[in-house]
Amino acid sequence: METKNIRQGLWAATAPSRPGLTSMKGDHKTDIAIIGGGYTGLSAALHLAKMGGKSIVLEANDIGHGGAGRNVGLVNAGLWLMPDELLRLAGPEYGEKLIDVLGDSPDLVFELIEEHGIECEALRNGTLHCADSKSGYKALRQREAQWLKRGAPVRFLERDEAASMTGSNSFCGALLDKRAGTIQPLAYAYGLARAALKAGAKMYNHSPVVGFEKTRDGWKLNTPAGTLTANRVIIAVHAYTSHAFKSNTKSMVKMNFFQFATQPLSKDILKTVLPQHQGAWDTNLILSSYRLDAEGRLIVGSVGTVKDFAYNLHANWVKRTILKTFPQVGEPSLEYGWHGRFAMNTNHIPRFHLPGKNMAMITSYNGRGIGPGTVFGKLLAEYAAGGPLENIPLPVTKIDPIHTRIFWGLFYETGARLYHFFQRRV
Numbered sequence: 217m218e219t220k221n222i223r224q225g226l227w228a229a230t231a232p233s234r235p236g237l238t239s240m241k242g243d244h245k246t247d248i249a250i251i252g253g254g255y256t257g258l259s260a261a262l263h264l265a266k267m268g269g270k271s272i273v274l275e276a277n278d279i280g281h282g283g284a285g286r287n288v289g290l291v292n293a294g295l296w297l298m299p300d301e302l303l304r305l306a307g308p309e310y311g312e313k314l315i316d317v318l319g320d321s322p323d324l325v326f327e328l329i330e331e332h333g334i335e336c337e338a339l340r341n342g343t344l345h346c347a348d349s350k351s352g353y354k355a356l357r358q359r360e361a362q363w364l365k366r367g368a369p370v371r372f373l374e375r376d377e378a379a380s381m382t383g384s385n386s387f388c389g390a391l392l393d394k395r396a397g398t399i400q401p402l403a404y405a406y407g408l409a410r411a412a413l414k415a416g417a418k419m420y421n422h423s424p425v426v427g428f429e430k431t432r433d434g435w436k437l438n439t440p441a442g443t444l445t446a447n448r449v450i451i452a453v454h455a456y457t458s459h460a461f462k463s464n465t466k467s468m469v470k471m472n473f474f475q476f477a478t479q480p481l482s483k484d485i486l487k488t489v490l491p492q493h494q495g496a497w498d499t500n501l502i503l504s505s506y507r508l509d510a511e512g513r514l515i516v517g518s519v520g521t522v523k524d525f526a527y528n529l530h531a532n533w534v535k536r537t538i539l540k541t542f543p544q545v546g547e548p549s550l551e552y553g554w555h556g557r558f559a560m561n562t563n564h565i566p567r568f569h570l571p572g573k574n575m576a577m578i579t580s581y582n583g584r585g586i587g588p589g590t591v592f593g594k595l596l597a598e599y600a601a602g603g604p605l606e607n608i609p610l611p612v613t614k615i616d617p618i619h620t621r622i623f624w625g626l627f628y629e630t631g632a633r634l635y636h637f638f639q640r641r642v
């Protein structure tokens with residue numbers, strides 16, 4: 217198999233150069249320490265800098281090492297949950313606010329991209345949620361009705377229109393959401409970091425927070441080669457939580473998702489595969505994602521890791537899937553394969569924690585973190601700068617362990633392997 221299995225696959229190969237950073241050495245002070253250099257931490261740093269606040273980001277690896285550098289790049293509006301379900305679960309106090317804030321989250325992403333000239337293959341021409349079964353068709357119809365009730369620019373496409381928008385006959389309908397779009401996810405993270413640095417934020421890479429202690433006015437964070445004393449702390453470590461925050465993993469189910477990218481398709485074939493370049497995904501429980509990059513590679517993803525023997529198992533499934541879903545592509549040659557993990561929880565609503573005085577954390581975007589991470593980073597910045605707690609549209613909760621997390625993690629990983637081994641063999 218001629219694939220290059222580098223950590224962040226295609227995204228690392230096609231992103232502009234990484235912002236030049238060093239690791240933290242010696243003792244430092246700042247107003248607000250931000251732990252984690254993904255969308256949440258970087259957006260918090262950028263918005264704090266814009267407000268004139270002093271902050272330092274500590275990243276355990278490189279900027280975008282976590283989900284931010286590995287994801288599909290679908291800038292979705294809202295959560296996985298349908299709006300009515302979200303309202304039912306979150307209750308009237310938070311539900312409507314959360315629906316509004318996250319429904320509008322692509323606006324903030326694309327505004328920041330424009331304002332800071334972030335080069336990240338940004339395209340805002342909608343996404344396509346594709347029905348691959350009768351139940352999927354019904355669910356998308358419901359989703360459409362619930363968003364239309366709230367005035368969102370969504371439109372259900374029946375089979376023929378879905379076929380012409382996707383370039384595939386595999387779907388019995390699709391929901392076009394005009395609020396959404398696609399980006400090169402790692403390039404967006406680099407762009408946020410550059411914009412934050414330019415606005416005055418400081419940032420260190422390879423500086424994991426390995427421990428922290430309370431001081432008279434705030435917190436002292438320890439890294440292997442230095443310390444950072446801050447009045448307030450924002451923890452933005454999400455599913456890549458490590459070192460001092462390892463125990464937080466007990467409060468999430470970690471889900472893995474892989475992607476494979478073909479070599480660039482020919483100009484003629486490109487006219488027939490997602491011809492308007494919308495990103496797409498289906499309604500299957502083991503869902504598949506489909507998108508193109510700026511150079512015309514077709515990128516197909518689904519649940520699972522591409523570790524060890526699973527690499528070829530999933531790569532072969534991707535080849536069969538392309539032959540079935542986009543037969544016009546012919547026998548595909550896969551150029552890159554990679555995977556990443558995201559944090560799920562029991563009711564699919566993000567969690568807001570205050571683990572200590574002047575310490576805040578948001579986690580569990582349940583696979584939708586580009587818009588939510590960018591928006592919650594901004595809201596955490598405003599809160600850390602002295603804004604009211606009520607502006608955060610989530611209740612403060614305790615970090616509670618999910619006792620069945622290992623079962624669910626294994627269930628999805630094993631289920632996806634079995635499914636991909638058997639599916640589309642004939």
Ligand SMILES: Cc1cc2nc3c(=O)[nH]c(=O)nc-3n(C[C@H](O)[C@H](O)[C@H](O)COP(=O)(O)OP(=O)(O)OC[C@H]3O[C@@H](n4cnc5c(N)ncnc54)[C@H](O)[C@@H]3O)c2cc1C
Binds near residue numbers: 251287461582
């Ligand atoms: C394969 C995949 C596909 C996805 N597809 C989409 C999609 O299409 N659309 C979408 O909206 N979302 C998608 N997501 C989800 C999205 O990528 C995440 O929700 C988002 O990246 C979360 O952002 P974050 O900043 O909170 O965390 P992350 O991006 O995970 O960043 C957390 C950072 O914290 C750092 N860190 C951890 N511990 C420490 C420590 N002790 N000290 C210092 N730093 C630390 C990590 O190294 C990491 O860089 C996907 C995720 C994956 C993995």
